[in-house]
Amino acid sequence: MEYICRICNQPKPESAFTEKSHSLHTCKKCNILSNLRTEERNQLDEIFKIFIQTRISHKDTVRLKDLGNSKYPKVALTATLIFEVAQLRPYKKGRHAFLEQKYPELAKKIEEAGLAYPQYIKANSD
Numbered sequence: 001m002e003y004i005c006r007i008c009n010q011p012k013p014e015s016a017f018t019e020k021s022h023s024l025h026t027c028k029k030c031n032i033l034s035n036l037r038t039e040e041r042n043q044l045d046e047i048f049k050i051f052i053q054t055r056i057s058h059k060d061t062v063r064l065k066d067l068g069n070s071k072y073p074k075v076a077l078t079a080t081l082i083f084e085v086a087q088l089r090p091y092k093k094g095r096h097a098f099l100e101q102k103y104p105e106l107a108k109k110i111e112e113a114g115l116a117y118p119q120y121i122k123a124n125s126d
């Protein structure tokens with residue numbers, strides 16, 4: 001099975017991840033030291049952290065809207081995507097199944113952005 005790294009957006013095999021990098025949806029190569037990270041990278045990490053919270057708060061939603069106007073296209077795109085998710089389903093529990101069922105296109109975009117690993121989530125929810 002392959003997973004998409006949310007930073008380089010490349011589908012990569014399990015072996016391209018470490019356990020820690022896998023939990024961050026980031027391949028080994030992209031899992032660089034935090035002091036080497038660019039502003040763009042920090043914003044992408046910030047969005048990911050908001051996305052994996054139990055619930056996306058109103059404050060986070062405001063922040064996502066703000067990041068939707070980022071000068072970095074990838075940040076703007078990702079923030080807009082998660083902003084849309086926050087409007088539909090702020091709670092993380094059962095979110096992906098909900099999106100797959102009701103908003104399959106949005107669910108697919110999230111997977112392609114490397115933000116969700118449905119099989120991985122399912123395999124670990126037992």
Ligand SMILES: [Zn+2]
Pocket residue numbers: 005006007008009010026027028029030
């Ligand atoms: Zn990568």
